[in-house]
Amino acid sequence: MNALELKNVTKKFGKVVANKNVNLTVKSGEILAVLGENGSGKTTLMNMIAGIYYPDEGEIFVNGNPVTIASPKDAFDLHIGMIHQHFKLVDIFTATENIVLGIKDKKRFNLKDAEKKVIEISSKYGFEIDPKKKIYEMSVSEKQTVEIVKVLYRGADILILDEPTAVLTPQETEKLFKVLKKMRDDGKSIIIITHKMHEVLSVSDRVTILRRGEYIDTVATAETNEAELTEMMVGKRVSLNIDRSEPKNPVDRLVVNHLNLKNSENVKILDDVSFTAKSGEILGIAGIAGSGQKELLESIAGLHTSAQGEITYIDPQNKEINLMEKTPVQIRELGVRLSFVPEDRLGMGLVGNMDIIDNMMLRSYKKGKSMFLDRQPPKKLAKSIIDELEVVTPSATTPVRRLSGGNVQKVLVGREIASSPTVLMAAYPVRGLDINSSYTIYNLLNEQKENGVAVIFVGEDLDVLLELCDRILVISSGTVSGIVDGRTATKEGVGLLMTKVKGAKENEE
Amino acid sequence: MKNKSKRTHEPLFHISKRTDVSLKTGIIIRIVAIILALIVCGIVTKIFTGDNPISIYKTIFDGAFGKGRTLVTIHEIAILLCVSLAVTPAFRMKFWNIGAEGQVLIGCLSTAMCMFYLGGKIPDGLLMLIMAIFAIVSGIIWGIIPAFFKAQWGTNETLFTLMMNYVAIQLIEYFLKIADKSGSNVVGPDLLTHGWFPTLFGTNYLLNILIVAVLTVVLYIYLKYSKHGYEISVVGESENTARYIGINVKKVIIRTMALSGAICGLAGLLLVGGASHSIDSNLADGRGFTAIMVSWLAKFNPFTMILTTLLIVFLERGADEVSSKFGLNSDFAQILTGIILFFIIGCEFFINYKINFNHKKRAQVKEEK
Known part of the structure; x- marks a missing residue:
């Protein structure tokens, strides 16, 4: 029987389809890798299992029973635990305090017992953890260990790790994989999100591949190779017909x-x-x-x-x-x-709450000796960019955060190109x-x-x-x-x- | 299985951020909030005192704008507005200066010290100039210290500015001990005899009101049309953008807090030199904190701030009047003020967020069953 099964799960954010008809199964005592490029919908999918998002369509089964996971608490009740990419720990608490934080059981709370249990779990799977150490004194990998023990302490049988190796050194990664394998041998189900091919090959039993939100296939790791996985991940080449001239001298x-x-x-x-x-x-x-x-x-x-x-x-x-x-x-x-169109358009390249004219000034506002701003040149520039690049906006005085993504980018690229x-x-x-x-x-x-x-x-x-x-x-x-x-x-x-x-x-x- | 019942507990509603709020929607929501506030106040009044709510509202109005009170109320508005203007540049930069109280007090102290030690020894005109310089410079120092630590080492400006308030209070207490050997906790007009601002057209306070009016316009222009104002907005909106275009963020933080402190110092000067001619450690009367609310409610716009100051001062003075006229405990007036502010501030939530009920989905789930 499958520990966890997803059938035709779909999730949309407005018009964007993050996951479309995704199927996924994990057995007990298995490590499943979810492989895909950035934006292929891996994290969205996992968040639905962990109760952070609620799927628009499709069904989730745990141990063969249909379930509704509407909150992270539901997920915990179903023994599902997720270790997020960004840790959610209280810095000034110790490891144990973080681990027991928020647990509601009938028993009287006893920190000593909790510490004992933390040590028990650690030695069972080979974690290295000091239950009395404060989070702010810990390295990134120690913090991750606390996160993992936290979900194990709550009795999780299905563990989801979102890009756990992104923040680790190769040696720490090695250690983590050893622990994961031990947990697998103990009968836990583990889902690990990654886009590093060699990690998929070294740790997983099976691989599920997603591409642009769609489910591509699930293959046994032993029966595949790097080239095949890469092809499934990036897809076949499509012709786009972008003109490419020969570089001139x-x-x-x-x-x-x-x-x-x-x-x-x-x-x-x-x-x-x-x-x-x-x-x-x-x-x-x-x-x-x-x-x-x-x-x-x-x-x-x-x-x-x-x-x-x-x-x-x-x-x-x-x-x-x-x-x-x-x-x-x-x-x-x-x-x-030197012009630079940064990745984070509204957080770096532009100021979201300012209008197009004021954003045009970002690079040039200092020109001139006057202590006051001269809004005439940026006004002209805004107008010419709106006309030439066909920016769809109510007016040049609309805050840029109200524009659609494409128009925001036209404004940014337009400004950067304008300085020749x-x-x-x-x-x-x-x-x-x-x-x-x-x-x-x-x-x-x-x-x-x-x-x-x-x-x-x-x-x-x-x-x-x-x-x-x-x-x-x-x-x-x-x-x-x-x-x-x-x-x-x-x-x-x-x-x-x-x-x-x-x-x-x-x-x- | 225990999971079966879970089908039903999909959330009843969810909250989403409004991306685009029209001016009309905003005004309607605010008016509804004020009406609701008045109704609730009426009910509370009826239940606890049995008095007619209408007559209470009338008393609130008389308290602020009744006979002979208008000028005092306007002066009160001017001073609060001055402190609110002071905190605004820092707030636009998302520097949470809650030390305006201390910055005003230190301005008061400098003014009073000039009056006490130099009064009568030099011409009054020169004295007033020195008072102004000392008040403003001391305000700047009080503002710059936390700004420097924030810019250099990233310390928490909220705690730092708050602590500076207590330093200012203690310094005033110390001065009171030296200046008035009788142990009084006020140094009054009998000791601060020189350096009083002149009365214009035979009206007290008029000079103060004019200074603040000019300041309001100047600050509006500074924030909106100057390069400094532009830099403040960019740093406040996104430090990454500021870095990207090469704004010296540290410099902007320190410069802006110097301005904030300077205006607070000026408010201290107006309070002592232009109004009370006395000093005690309670002279700022919490305005440094009230100003935070005024500035926020006005969305950091100096002109809108005139309205929000008016509202707050109106409520405060009205509430005082209610408690004295009806023989109610002064706390009751504060309850009314609290209710009204709760609604006015609370309605901001509905302006920024929308509540979506999940009717459709819930119906679907039921059908499935």
């Missing part, structure tokens, strides 16, 4: 050498990244989301002062300008026309956009390329990257795993590079 414009960056927890985000962006071409950056693309662009734009290495801009007069340890303002003052850049960086510029808006953006990028701009394009859709870009840099866990020619590369080849672990480099052009 490309020259080096931006040279990045041995760039390293660590985050606040001292984990390497960028590891010895080197590449060159040339004028008149589009350099694509492919990789699983969170592999360091965002930080790479932000480092170039001057937002990460702790980055180490070399970033050199070569202006059209062949003068070299060092961009390391420069703030965005300093970069602008050096005459470097020589380097244009765009991170996921078509995410969440419909086909027409996406093509508007591709055309804008192509136009810039033909004008001799060095375009750096971070994308998630491999089909688009292969049709649009002249060269594609593939990034995997913060390292460059390859730079390939956009005209000859194959989807499978890029897909394999994306999931490649540290090691051999193929730095070929």
Whole structure:
């Protein structure tokens, strides 16, 4: 009998279909991996099992009985426990206090007994945990252990782990997998969400693949291989017919050498990244989301002062300008026309509550000596962008957060292009956009390329990257795993590079 | 099985955020809230005192705008408005300055000290100039200290500004001990004899009211049309955006809190030099905290703030009058004020959120059964 079964589960958010007719089964004593690219609906699906979302259609069975899971409490009653990507712990409490927090049983509460039980669970599965340690003194992996023990303490038989290895070092991952296997042997059912191929192969018994919210297939891990899984995950190549002109006399414009960056927890985000962006071409950056693309662009734009290495801009007069340890303002003052369309449009590129005119000023408001703002130039710019890019908006004084995603992006890209850049960086510029808006953006990028701009394009859709870009840099866990020619590369080849672990480099052009 | 009953407990309703609130909807919701508040107040009054609610409302109005009270009420509005204007730039930056009370008090203290030590020794005009400089500079210092710590080390501005209030209070107590050896807890006009603001057209307080009126316009322009105001909005809306375009966030935080503190210091100057000519540790009278509410209710718009200040002062003065005229405990007036504010603030929830009842889904579930 299946410990958990989902039949034809569908979940929509407004018009967006996050999951469509998804089927999934987990047996007792089994590790099931759920594999899919970003935005393929993995987390939404798991949240429905954990009672955070409620499915629009479809049925859920636990041990063969149909159930309704309307809240996380229902999920706990059914012995389902989820370990979220972002931990939900109280910092100033100890491990044990966090573990027992919110448990309602008839017995009188006794912290000593609770601690004993925590130690019992830990030794049974091989966790290393100090029940008296406070959360704020713990490392990320210790916190994760607390989260796992928390759901086990509550008697969970079905455990869901949402990208548990994203925050772990390889050694910690190894340890976690050992524990998971022990739990499996004890008869627990485990669902692990991941997009790292080698992890799927090393830990799971079966794999369920999702693509763009749809259920693709479930296969036994022992009977499959990396190439097959990659193909199922990214899908067959579709022709999009994006025009791609030959780059006109490309020259080096931006040279990045041995760039390293660590985050606040001292984990390497960028590891010895080197590449060159040339004028008149589009350099694509492919990789699983969170592999360091965002930080790479932000480092170039001057937002990460702790980055180490070399970033050199070569202006059209062949003068070299060092961009390391420069703030965005300093970069602008050096005459470097660097435009940046960040991933987070309303949280970084634009201010959601301000109108289009005020957003146009973000880059240029400081011009002039007056202490007052001159709203005339941004007004003109707003008008021309609305006309030229066909932005659908009630007026130029509408707050940008009220516009649809495509129109927000047109406003942002429009502003960045308006400063006639020589380097244009765009991170996921078509995410969440419909086909027409996406093509508007591709055309804008192509136009810039033909004008001799060095375009750096971070994308998630491999089909688009292969049709649009002249060269594609593939990034995997913060390292460059390859730079390939956009005209000859194959989807499978890029897909394999994306999931490649540290090691051999193929730095070929 | 125990799970069978679960079919029915799908949530009854869910709350979603309104993306777009028209001005009309907003006004209607607010009017309904005020009407409901008055009805509830009426019922409460009837039940607990037996008095006619209508006559109570009339008394509230007389308390604020009855004979000979209008000027005092307007002055009261001006002072509260001044403190509310002070907290506004910081609030627009999402810097939760709840230390306006202390910043005003330190301004009061500086003013009083100038009057006490320099009064009579130098010409009054020069004295007033020195009073103004000291009041404003001390306000700035009180504002900048927490801002600096926040900008440099990310300390919590709410706690920090709150604590600074108590420092200011204790400093005033210390001054009172030195200035008035009799042990009184007020240093009154008999000791602060010089540096009183002139009366304009034979009317007290008029200078104070004019200063605040000008300040309101200036601050509106500053926030809306100056580069500084623009930077404040960007930092408040999204620090990431500010970083992205290269705004020096630390500098903006410190500069804006300096402005906040300066206006608080000015309010202290107006209170001592232009109105009470005395000082005690309760002189700010909680305005630093009331101002937070005024500023919020007005959505940080200086002009709307005139209305919200009017409302709050009107309620406070009316409530005082009710308790004295009807011989009710003063707490009763506060209950009425509390009820009205509860409805006015509570209605903001319905302006920002919509409640959706799950009729359709529930019907479906029943059919399935």
